Amino acid sequence: MADPSSYRPEPGQIPDTPGVYKFRDEHRRVIYVGKAKSLRQRLANYFQPLVSLHPRTATMVTTAASVEWTVVSTEVEALQLEYSWIKEFDPRFNVKYRDDKSYPYLAVTMNEEFPRVQVLRGHKKKGVRYFGPYAHAWAIRETVDLMLRVFPVRTCSAGVFRNAASAGRPCLLGYIGKCSAPCVGRVTPDEHRELAEEFSDFMAGRTGTYIRRLEKQMMAAAEEMEYEKAARLRDDIEALRRAMEKNAVVLADATDADLIALAEDELEAAVQIFHVRGGRVRGQRGWVTDKVEAVSTADLVEHALQQLYGEESGDAVPKEVLVPAVPEDAEAVTLWLSGRRGSQVSLRVPQRGDKKDLMETVARNAQQALVLHKTKRASDLTTRSRALEEIAEALDLDSAPLRIECFDISHLQGDDVVASMVVFEDGLPRKSEYRRFQIKGFEGQDDVRSMHEVISRRFKRYLAEKEKTGEWDQEGVAVDAEGDAVDAGGDVGVGDGVADGLGTADGVQAGPGPGAGGPRRANGSGPASGEVPVDDGRPKRFAYPPQLVVVDGGQPQVAAARRALDELGIDDIAVCGLAKRLEEVWLPGDDDPVVLPRSSEGLYLLQRVRDTAHDFAIRYQRSKRNKRVRTSPLDAVPGLGDTRKQALIKHFGSVKRLRQATIEQICEVPGMGRKTAEAVAVALAQAAPAAPAVNTATGEIIEDDGGSTA
Numbered sequence: 001m002a003d004p005s006s007y008r009p010e011p012g013q014i015p016d017t018p019g020v021y022k023f024r025d026e027h028r029r030v031i032y033v034g035k036a037k038s039l040r041q042r043l044a045n046y047f048q049p050l051v052s053l054h055p056r057t058a059t060m061v062t063t064a065a066s067v068e069w070t071v072v073s074t075e076v077e078a079l080q081l082e083y084s085w086i087k088e089f090d091p092r093f094n095v096k097y098r099d100d101k102s103y104p105y106l107a108v109t110m111n112e113e114f115p116r117v118q119v120l121r122g123h124k125k126k127g128v129r130y131f132g133p134y135a136h137a138w139a140i141r142e143t144v145d146l147m148l149r150v151f152p153v154r155t156c157s158a159g160v161f162r163n164a165a166s167a168g169r170p171c172l173l174g175y176i177g178k179c180s181a182p183c184v185g186r187v188t189p190d191e192h193r194e195l196a197e198e199f200s201d202f203m204a205g206r207t208g209t210y211i212r213r214l215e216k217q218m219m220a221a222a223e224e225m226e227y228e229k230a231a232r233l234r235d236d237i238e239a240l241r242r243a244m245e246k247n248a249v250v251l252a253d254a255t256d257a258d259l260i261a262l263a264e265d266e267l268e269a270a271v272q273i274f275h276v277r278g279g280r281v282r283g284q285r286g287w288v289t290d291k292v293e294a295v296s297t298a299d300l301v302e303h304a305l306q307q308l309y310g311e312e313s314g315d316a317v318p319k320e321v322l323v324p325a326v327p328e329d330a331e332a333v334t335l336w337l338s339g340r341r342g343s344q345v346s347l348r349v350p351q352r353g354d355k356k357d358l359m360e361t362v363a364r365n366a367q368q369a370l371v372l373h374k375t376k377r378a379s380d381l382t383t384r385s386r387a388l389e390e391i392a393e394a395l396d397l398d399s400a401p402l403r404i405e406c407f408d409i410s411h412l413q414g415d416d417v418v419a420s421m422v423v424f425e426d427g428l429p430r431k432s433e434y435r436r437f438q439i440k441g442f443e444g445q446d447d448v449r450s451m452h453e454v455i456s457r458r459f460k461r462y463l464a465e466k467e468k469t470g471e472w473d474q475e476g477v478a479v480d481a482e483g484d485a486v487d488a489g490g491d492v493g494v495g496d497g498v499a500d501g502l503g504t505a506d507g508v509q510a511g512p513g514p515g516a517g518g519p520r521r522a523n524g525s526g527p528a529s530g531e532v533p534v535d536d537g538r539p540k541r542f543a544y545p546p547q548l549v550v551v552d553g554g555q556p557q558v559a560a561a562r563r564a565l566d567e568l569g570i571d572d573i574a575v576c577g578l579a580k581r582l583e584e585v586w587l588p589g590d591d592d593p594v595v596l597p598r599s600s601e602g603l604y605l606l607q608r609v610r611d612t613a614h615d616f617a618i619r620y621q622r623s624k625r626n627k628r629v630r631t632s633p634l635d636a637v638p639g640l641g642d643t644r645k646q647a648l649i650k651h652f653g654s655v656k657r658l659r660q661a662t663i664e665q666i667c668e669v670p671g672m673g674r675k676t677a678e679a680v681a682v683a684l685a686q687a688a689p690a691a692p693a694v695n696t697a698t699g700e701i702i703e704d705d706g707g708s709t710a
Contacts, residue, residue, distance in 0.1 A: 002026065004061045008047045014040040019071045020081045022089075023064035030089035032060050035078040037329070039069050054294035060093045075332035076339070083306045095289050095303045105283075106131040106140045108153075108200050113189055114161070114182045115196035117144055117153050124311070131203045131282060146239045148178040150210070151199035154192065155179065202240070204277065211240060255279050257320040257355070258308070261362035262300055263370040267291055270370035271304045274362050277318075286366070288373045302327035309340050317341035322350050322359060383601055384427030390602030391548070394594050395587065397574055401548035402426055406609045407458075407561070408552040409439075409450045410617035416624045417445065419454040420617035423546070424609050433544075436620045448556045455549070455564035462545055463568060545573060552610050554579040554586050554593075562588035578610045636683045637676070644671050648680070659684040 019039040023032040023046075036042030046067075050058045072078050086094050107120040111127025119140050124130055144155070154161065156171055156179070164170055164183040174181035182192040202210055214237050221230035259274045268290055275283035287304070295303075301323045309317050317340045326349060327333045337345040350356040388400035404424045411417040417439040423430045441453045549565075551557045558577035565573060576594075577586040583603065584593035596603035633655065634645050651669045652658040658666070658680075666677035 002062055002065050004047050004050075004064070007064070007066045009043070009067065014043055014069070015071055016040040017071050018073070018075050018078045019069050020078050020085065021067060021069040022085065022091075023060065023093075024066045024068070025063055026065040030085070030091050031063060032091050032093040033082055033085045033089065035075075035082040037075060037078075039071070043067065043069070056093075056291070057294050063093075075329050076335045079306070079329070079332055079336050083310050086306075087310070095291070095295055095300065104140060106144065106203065108196055108203075110193075110196065110200075114154050114192050117155050117196075117199065129200050130316075131200075145178075147199065147202065148173070149239045150214070150236045151195050151202065152178055152180040153196050153199050154182060156183075211237060214240070255320065255355075256318045257322055258318050259322045259350075259355075259359055259362045260301065260304055260308075260324070261359060261366045262297055262304075262324055263363065263366035264291070264297065264300065265370070268370065268374065269300050270366050270373060271300070272362050272366040272369060273304075273308065274358070274365075275318075276358075284365075286369045288369065296325075298325040298327050301325055302329075302333060305333060305337070309337060313340050314342060317345060319344075320346045320348075322348065322355055324349065324359070324363070384605070387427055387601035387605040390596070390600055391606065394585065394596055394602060395548070395574060395576055397547070399547070401546070401574070403544065403546040404548045404550060404609055405458075405546040406550040406552065406613040407451065407454055408610070408613040408617040409447045409454070410614075410621040411445055412621065412625060416621055417450060418617060418621045418624060419450060420613050420620060421454070421458060422609065422613045422616055424605075424612075427605055429612060434616060436616065438624075447553065448560045451551055451553070451557045452560040452564045455551075455561045456568065459545075459565060459568050459570055463570075545570075547574065549573055549575045550606060550609055550613075551575070551577045552580075552614060553577050554584075558586045558588050576606075578606050580610075583607065633684050633686075634680065636686075637679045640676060640680065644669075644676075647671060655684070 016038050018035075018037055020033065020035045021039060021043060022030050025031050034042065046053075046057070046061050050062070053061070070081065072081060085091075104119050104121050105124075107118055108129045108131075109116045109118070109127070110129055111125070120128070120130070148155070152173075155173065156164070160171060161183050164174075164181075168184055170179065170181035170184050170186070173179035174184070174186070180187045180192055180195060182189065187195070198210065214233055218230050218233035218237065221227075221233060255276060256278065257276045259276065261272050263270045263272075268288060270286060270288045272286045273284065274281050275285075287307070289300075289303075305321070305323075305327070317337055319341075321337065326347065330347060334345060334347045337347060350359050385400075388402070391397070392400045402425060406422050406424075407419060409417065409419050419437040419439060421435040421437070423433040435458070437454050437457065439450045439453060442449060549561060551561050554577055558575060561577075562575045565571070565575065575588055578584075579586060579593070582593075582595075583598075584595055585603075585606065586593050596606075634640060634648070647669055648658055648666070649655070652661060661681075663674065663677045663681050666672055666680055667674055672680075
């Protein structure tokens with residue numbers, strides 16, 4: 001625990017200007033990010049006597065070991081930079097809202113030649129129009145099913161679309177009139193896109209135009225005595241009205257607004273958002289957060305606005321945002337929201353009328369969400385605590401293993417040997433720290449040697465990180481010119497999949513520094529020159545040690561893991577193995593396993609950790625195998641990228657026909673010069689042609705005239 005006075009900046013060192021500040025711990029990790037109108041006044045609040053600070057604030061300043069800041073020009077810039085740093089560094093003491101579920105959206109893929117209507121979750125993609133979020137995916141499908149009568153837009157996947165196009169027959173929806181069947185040319189691409197635009201307009205709230213148009217068409221058909229057509233239009237109108245009824249009118253005058261309400265106690269807070277478009281509730285979502293810092297309702301609202309609109313732009317930010325309390329820097333937040341939208345945004349607290357009534361409804365939803373979350377968490381927290389205590393007792397550990405790492409080896413008959421590392425903290429998976437390895441120290445199948453190599457490489461990285469921060473001055477660890485531990489290579493992180501030649505597995509590059517006229521940065525704990533430390537505070541790979549290492553296997557694998565740690569001089573990390581056959585737990589040097597009861601929560605947690613590592617390793621091994629299988633002779637041609645490979649295959653139809661082509665014929669493909677054409681011809685001539693496929697029923701040799709892909 002650090003004394004805040006040990007790193008308190010000098011009184012005249014902190015500027016009296018807007019800016020953003022970062023607290024770092026002794027390992028140089030960023031643990032808190034904040035912004036202020038006046039850095040001098042705000043930072044002074046953190047260096048009061050500990051007894052006068054809020055307990056959570058006191059915990060933060062005693063965990064920190066240094067503070068630094070960046071000066072900006074305006075409060076809006078401070079808001080933007082604070083949001084960016086919270087996303088980048090993931091500080092442990094900042095408010096971070098957790099989605100209580102992955103909400104489904106109704107999406108229209110306008111970025112495709114034939115737009116498709118589908119249900120999507122996760123990050124939004126460019127060129128796709130989203131509606132929602134919705135509480136349940138089935139609610140989206142019911143609405144879409146009603147609307148396809150009037151707007152028969154494609155809903156099938158790319159594979160189904162291609163199969164229907166090649167067969168010349170549409171799918172079932174095309175036959176029953178719920179798809180315009182662009183796959184077989186019933187409508188042109190422009191006509192189908194117009195249908196998708198009308199579908200999107202209707203979902204966006206512009207419903208009256210289409211209802212009135214269909215009513216006129218129905219009346220005209222009745223006057224012409226085309227009663228079947230009139231009846232069909234009547235049914236279409238009824239379907240649209242039923243779809244509209246699913247979103248009742250809650251605000252008059254076709255209001256576009258988001259309503260945000262909070263429910264909180266001393267430890268946690270829940271936020272609920274209702275998305276109102278055209279006066280109707282078009283979507284709902286909710287978050288929950290731990291109050292790890294001393295925050296007011298206005299602060300929680302500000303953090304919710306940052307998370308809700310930080311990645312949005314245009315119409316995704318509504319004209320009006322209704323909140324239970326206005327943030328302290330209301331003007332700056334309003335300017336920031338207006339900048340995201342591109343036009344004026346109103347941020348206010350509703351005082352009377354329908355909007356206040358609806359806000360009360362949103363607040364009740366937030367309160368129910370908080371109660372439900374606390375009920376679930378109490379049960380879950382109790383179970384996880386009991387599991388960790390049982391593991392500590394069974395393995396004779398000094399304390400509960402709050403961080404567990406599990407390793408598994410995977411291969412296919414000795415080929416594509418890989419390993420996985422998964423991390424569980426406080427009994428929950430921490431997916432951002434999962435890692436995967438390629439075994440390169442030897443060839444062939446040897447799970448024991450593989451386990452020894454992986455454990456060695458992982459903890460060499462740990463020692464290297466400790467050496468960088470000055471925590472450990474370990475002799476005998478080989479380092480390269482950059483100070484990274486040299487190992488067998490090929491360690492890959494989950495987040496970005498970067499693997500360097502040395503296997504350092506950092507893959508974290510420093511972000512661009514401030515350019516000319518950009519924000520000025522000063523280090524409050526360093527020299528007066530304002531130099532920024534080389535360590536940028538991002539979460540480091542392999543930087544944090546576990547209390548327990550679990551390996552998938554029995555005595556041999558456990559012994560290999562323990563030997564690897566002993567060779568590195570690490571004796572404060574426990575090791576165990578979980579064998580699949582009888583689910584027994586093996587400890588280093590013991591001839592008999594530790595048998596946990598089948599009903600044990602500790603055994604269940606170990607099984608979950610082991611199975612997660614196993615699945616993660618298998619997925620990586622399969623991806624490597626599939627990549628190897630998909631190799632093509634064209635891969636050996638230097639300078640030939642995917643675009644020109646696809647152009648060659650599209651032009652000739654298959655690799656076999658390309659192999660039979662002359663250099664002049666290859667040059668006819670757009671983008672192919674003679675030199676590249678000659679290289680293609682040489683590569684295909686050197687590559688042995690694949691063995692012909694055989695129909696096992698008839699013995700007939702199948703010619704390779706199909707669409708092979710490069």
